[in-house]
Amino acid sequence: MLEPTQISKIKETLKKNPALSLVGLFSLLGDKNRFLIIKILIEQGEMCVTDLAKVLDISISAVSQHLRILEMSRMIEGEKMGQMMCYKPKIDDPQIKKIINLM
Numbered sequence: 001m002l003e004p005t006q007i008s009k010i011k012e013t014l015k016k017n018p019a020l021s022l023v024g025l026f027s028l029l030g031d032k033n034r035f036l037i038i039k040i041l042i043e044q045g046e047m048c049v050t051d052l053a054k055v056l057d058i059s060i061s062a063v064s065q066h067l068r069i070l071e072m073s074r075m076i077e078g079e080k081m082g083q084m085m086c087y088k089p090k091i092d093d094p095q096i097k098k099i100i101n102l103m
Contacts, residue, residue: 022098024073025095025098025099028069028070028073028075029099031066033056033058033062033063033066034066034069034070036056037052037056037063037066037067037070038070038075038076038089038096038099040052040055041076041087041088041089042089042091042096042099042100045088046079046086046087046088047086047087047088048081048084048085048086048087049063049064049067049084049085049086049087050084052067052087067085067087070087071087073095074090074093074095075089075090075093075095075096075099076088076089076090077090
């Protein structure tokens with residue numbers, strides 16, 4: 001069995017692990033459609049909601065919900081173009097850079 005000092009040392013090491021910042025990222029992208037949306041936006045640069053829905057073969061409202069979650073996490077940003085909403089990844093965001101490196 002481990003001594004209390006050894007347990008404390010392991011806990012401290014875990015807290016300082018930079019990979020912990022990826023936990024939230026993996027949780028966010030654990031959904032297949034959100035992962036694909038981020039992948040598409042990174043590759044294409046910018047796309048409108050209706051185009052994303054057509055590419056993913058899911059409803060516009062489903063895409064909108066996923067985009068809302070991604071926008072709340074500050075991974076993407078939206079811009080209104082006439083009556084359409086288009087989104088692009090925040091390329092300078094550290095989380096997006098981690099995703100690009102992982103892909």
